[in-house]
Amino acid sequence: MSDKAMAAQLLQTPTLRLHYRIDSSGLTAEDEYYQAHSQTKIARLVISSPQQRHNTFDQQSIEDMALILDALESDNTLKGLIITSNKSGCFIAGADINMLDDCRQYQQAFELARQGQHLFERLSKLRFPVVAAIDGVCLGGGYELALACTARVTSDSSHTKIGLPEVQLGLLPGSGGTQRLPRLIGCAQALQVIMTGKQYRPAQALRLGMVDKVVPAEALLKAAMTMVNQKLTRSAPSFIQNNALARSFIFRQANAQGMKQSQGHYPAVPAIIAACRSAYLRRSKAVPSPGEIIEAEHFAQLVMSPESQALRRLFLAQTAIKQGGKPAASKVDQVLVLGAGLMGAGIALVSANQGRWDVNINDLSEAAIAQAMAYSYRYFEQKQRRGYISQGELNQSMARFSGALSLTHLGKVDVVFEAIYEDLAAKQQALKQVEHLLVKGAVFASNTSSIPIAEIAKGSQYPAQVIGLHYFSPVEKMPLVEVIPHQGTSKATLQQTLTLAHQQGKTAIVVKDSAGFYVNRILAPYINEAMKLLMSGESVQKVDQALTQFGFPVGPFKLLDEVGLDIAAHIAPILQQHLGSRFTPANGFDILLEQGRLGKKVQRGFYMYQGRNKDRHTDARVMAELKVKYANLVSESDIVWRCVILMLLEVLRCLDEAVVESDQAADIGAVFGIGFPPYWGGPIQMARTLGAKQIEQKCRDLSQRFGERFTLEERLQDVLHSVIEA
Secondary structure (H helix, E strand, O other): OOHHHHHHEEEEOOOEEEEOOOOOOOOOHHHHHHHHHOOOOEEEEEEOOOOOOOOOEOHHHHHHHHHHHHHHHHOOOOOEEEEEEOEOOEEEOOEOHHHHHOOOOHHHHHHHHHHHHHHHHHHHOOOOOEEEEEOOEEEOHHHHHHHOOOEEEEEOOOOOEEEOHHHHHOOOOOOOHHHHHHHHHOHHHHHHHHHHOOEEOHHHHHHHOOOOEEEOHHHHHHHHHHHHHOOOOOOOOOOOOOOHHHHHHHHHHHHHHHHHHHOOOOOHHHHHHHHHHHOOOOOOOOOOOHHHHHHHHHHHHHHOOHHHHHHHHHHHHHHHHHHOOOOOOOOOOEEEEEOOOHHHHHHHHHHHHOOOOEEEEEOOOHHHHHHHHHHHHHHHHHHHHOOOOOHHHHHHHHOOEEEEOOOOOOOOEEEEEEOOOOOHHHHHHHHHHHHHHEEEEEEEEEOOOOOOHHHHHOOOOOHHHEEEEEEOOOOOOOOEEEEEEOOOOOHHHHHHHHHHHHHOOOEEEEEOOOOOOOHHHHHHHHHHHHHHHHHOOOOHHHHHHHHHHHOOOOOHHHHHHHHOHHHHHHHHHHHHHHHOHHHOOOOOHHHHHHOOOOEHHHOEOOEOOOOOOOOOOEOOHHHHHHOOOOOOOOOHHHHHHHHHHHHHHHHHHHHHOOOEOOHHHHHHHHHHHOOOOHHHOOHHHHHHHHOHHHHHHHHHHHHHHHOHHHOOOHHHHHHHHHHHHO
């Protein structure tokens, strides 16, 4: 290193660089400002995880931070420190999850938490002001670092997000987050931030008090230096709820609400409440504080819990699948959506919003096109009202939409998303009508829930460019999409489609072109069994309640109301024709169809949709129409396992037939497509947790009492053992 570089740099480690002044070569505008205005008494710490897209805290960066703190603590000339990142769109994305998986015992996880707490405690006790200058995502351990600083200033960039999302992995913030945040913004708001895991835009974070200032990105470093030069002192804790009685009430309410929402399946909920409560214990000069010990203890317990291990496995599987969807792709500018119904409107929305493509919506009905555009406008307007986007961003988003009854005026398009009604001839005709608009390498993606993609591609001039892309409703909320290549789909089309799905913000799983694809196929026996329970005298409310208490977001009958009984009835005969008698619809479906009980869309289904408390109460007339008397003979446990085991058996069949590519994809599809309880990590991870013997025993017991459909066939037994032992 040259003498000039040595003078410019105080200390460099593999993941951090500490500067007094910056060498003039390769400066950014902010660096030039720093060089021009900084005295050698203000240092700048640049976070830079090598060979990674995002900065994360791993063991190397923890060790590096300790070295940096040694230098800062021993330097008596410094008057301030600014912490920044050199990664575009990322301050610190959080901790490296692999560190948690390396913890084989409770004590290792406890020491990991204590290590982070100790580092950030040292940072908080530096004798000069420390300002975190945040541009990009600042999550988890990244925000815990920011909390340890004297002040926090963020850019107003759209990619800047602040939060503590550990709860989504079944964890709590383990490096002081449960201690500092309640003392900064009050226990009620801190519980909201930590228990939801929500990521906040800068304006929202400012309103909550999570950050101190929001400025344009180009002014970030200037603002940080101004704050340092103001000789900031650490503000006294701002207790919004500043008396013990009020705090006690808030914690009781949070516990009741959290347990109700989690059904007791997520131990992180009571752990977060206990850790945040400990932030208010009397602090002494003892190091570590009692609150830090309690936080570390709960953190370690959660790291070792099966729920967190399942959620972390799910997260890593989802991350791996998303990374598989980022190959080099043709540039997308113009998108055509065929069909302005609910699915078409949703596909158009995510294409314009996340994909940032220009979208033309084509339909035979002008009113339908207007409704589709209004659907997107309401979405963006709500985001604008809540402070997520500005009015200008709303206008810019809506400017991406256009609509037409005819295709004659359109030029070439890069992607066609076909979302018309479920009819093979209509979809084939739609393909023929738009083929002349497809640029070389363009994708024709059909959103179908049941029609073989190979059949849609028959007669096409470009069958290699035809693929299935099965979205779930509502499109803008459901994270999963099934990508279904037929035998003639080119590898380039498949890769391009995976990229498109990723750009729309979706988690994509590749699924074999077979009856029901994957999600609908494993859902069908679950729904069918629920109907058999209803026909045997178990109430809609009892069945739905048993399965929501197990962890599904809604019960099977509420789900049928949302999807539409007519949609389910359309798919059922296809499954029965191709997969056999186990997909024969249960008695009762045909009666309800005749009665017009199609669900929420016609305000007539298993639930009531008129008056107060609509969609909360079941419609008692359903049982009368089915001529079924209440029996109440089946336990809630049997209800759950009758439905869940049949789903698991179908998942095993799908793996055996290579309908999905891996057990990770199978779990991703079940959790994000159906709402299989995340704390289990998916049906396969559930089988691993329970073990082969317990699954085999459940199948034997259920088959003896309720029929041979629960039999674990020898072939499926082999598949079960192979995935459990994998």
